[in-house]
Amino acid sequence: MTTNDSGNAPADVLVVDDEPSICWAFQRMLEEQGHHVRTASSAEEGLELASDRAPDLILLDVRLPKEDGISALPKFRSVTNEAPVVIMTAFGDLDTAVAAVRQGASDYLVKPFRLEDARRVCKNALRRPAVTSASVTSPTASGANDIVGVSAAIQHVFRQIALVASSDLSVLITGETGTGKELVAAAIHKHSDRADKPYLPIAPVALNEDLIESELFGHVKGAFTGATDDRQGLFERAEGGTILLDEIGDLPMHIQVKLLRVLEQREYFRVGDVTPRRCNVRLLAATNADLGHAVRENRFREDLFYRLNGLHIHLPPLRQRREDVAPLVQHFLRLAGHADPASLVSDDLIVDLQNRLWEGNVRELRNAVERAAVVARGRRLSVDDFPVASSRHDLSPTDDRPFDLAAHVDSWVRDALSDGHRSDLLARLHAEVEKPLIRILMQRTGQNRAKTAEMLGIHRGTLREKIRSYGLESDPTPEP
Numbered sequence: 001m002t003t004n005d006s007g008n009a010p011a012d013v014l015v016v017d018d019e020p021s022i023c024w025a026f027q028r029m030l031e032e033q034g035h036h037v038r039t040a041s042s043a044e045e046g047l048e049l050a051s052d053r054a055p056d057l058i059l060l061d062v063r064l065p066k067e068d069g070i071s072a073l074p075k076f077r078s079v080t081n082e083a084p085v086v087i088m089t090a091f092g093d094l095d096t097a098v099a100a101v102r103q104g105a106s107d108y109l110v111k112p113f114r115l116e117d118a119r120r121v122c123k124n125a126l127r128r129p130a131v132t133s134a135s136v137t138s139p140t141a142s143g144a145n146d147i148v149g150v151s152a153a154i155q156h157v158f159r160q161i162a163l164v165a166s167s168d169l170s171v172l173i174t175g176e177t178g179t180g181k182e183l184v185a186a187a188i189h190k191h192s193d194r195a196d197k198p199y200l201p202i203a204p205v206a207l208n209e210d211l212i213e214s215e216l217f218g219h220v221k222g223a224f225t226g227a228t229d230d231r232q233g234l235f236e237r238a239e240g241g242t243i244l245l246d247e248i249g250d251l252p253m254h255i256q257v258k259l260l261r262v263l264e265q266r267e268y269f270r271v272g273d274v275t276p277r278r279c280n281v282r283l284l285a286a287t288n289a290d291l292g293h294a295v296r297e298n299r300f301r302e303d304l305f306y307r308l309n310g311l312h313i314h315l316p317p318l319r320q321r322r323e324d325v326a327p328l329v330q331h332f333l334r335l336a337g338h339a340d341p342a343s344l345v346s347d348d349l350i351v352d353l354q355n356r357l358w359e360g361n362v363r364e365l366r367n368a369v370e371r372a373a374v375v376a377r378g379r380r381l382s383v384d385d386f387p388v389a390s391s392r393h394d395l396s397p398t399d400d401r402p403f404d405l406a407a408h409v410d411s412w413v414r415d416a417l418s419d420g421h422r423s424d425l426l427a428r429l430h431a432e433v434e435k436p437l438i439r440i441l442m443q444r445t446g447q448n449r450a451k452t453a454e455m456l457g458i459h460r461g462t463l464r465e466k467i468r469s470y471g472l473e474s475d476p477t478p479e480p
């Protein structure tokens, strides 16, 4: 079989979107790679084209003039004998992402997206076998534990949750305290096929170190002084469901060994027992520590680290996703019983809150909003209702903490590996970094190419070529 620039065999792709610029962008990108592209501006027109000739891949917008993409998705899959479908949406909430994946979408693109993301998603979709619809069930309703956010980082998290929820993969959730790790774990469980089984968040640090093994795995009568009866452990209580091990980095070494056994052999022993017990529990782990560092210092087993790290979801600190502050403030006001939260906050207040450090992240913001709402007693909130505590006014224009580039590269590598990339990593990283670098410098210099080239230390002609090749002149779906 011949392959093209994208590494895939030439394919027949159908793009269904009522925005001509999106259709055009895909057409240009995919045809350059040697694929054949047809476009449709509604689900009905798309279905007709798909019935005439089944495409190898469908890119389907959610918001379409008559029938929406999510409800049309199963029809596309049935007329095309389950061709992979990538859903595109400007409304990136978790429920839409989960609904899309549950209906059989193989991936999910949030508008506006970068062309390289679109390229990667198409390439993966054409490479992967189509998702079978065997696991399709209706998504569960959303509740008070909604994950709120509009930033690209949170959209990425929604996509990861949606894609991983219905599998049994272990997930490692990282992020500073208060960034929402437990919320993400609960969402993975809620949207999984285990949703009607127990979900147990456990913090091993909160357990008595001498009894931790018995707490997790149970014990038999006489196993130790005080073990007067047989006792179930948490793994037994969670049977069929999901366990979140919070602060996994603090797990004692001897328990790490037992946990590895559970993950590898799906069985464990009650303390004092000689008969293993089968165990069907999905394990999620969360930490705000650098587990890679703990592995290097031999405080955490490397084999367990890789087992837990089936997928890595990283929640960046709130100060690195300031766009989320406004929707979060409104969300917390709504939870506090205010029917019209938008009327309580001014743009100035939001700007002020966006410029704070929020060392306690979303938890600290939540507490501050709840407190302010009580103090304000229904009047419009002001900056004075948010006294400056740890959230100092010293964030502007950017975070004042040392920026840990290595940690970002680490997270990038994990994502790349989990997306199946095993080669050309330097070139990939270089391309991902170079494009935003050029765009940002062009903005800062007021689109002055000579100045930008000088700052980059490259020739103007080289810069011109890079601007062209990254589509920075005419990218129809620029990043926010």
Ligand SMILES: Nc1ncnc2c1ncn2[C@@H]1O[C@H](COP(=O)(O)OP(=O)(O)OP(=O)(O)O)[C@@H](O)[C@H]1O
Pocket (backbone or CB within 6 Å): 146, 147, 148, 149, 175, 176, 177, 178, 179, 180, 181, 182, 183, 184, 246, 286, 288, 328, 331, 362, 363, 366
């Ligand atoms: N994106 C979000 N949308 C809505 N609420 C959020 C979001 N992120 C965090 N929260 C809220 O912030 C609080 C802290 O979240 P959570 O307990 O999930 O954080 P965590 O990262 O697990 O913290 P820790 O490391 O301290 O255990 C909770 O009240 C949670 O509901």
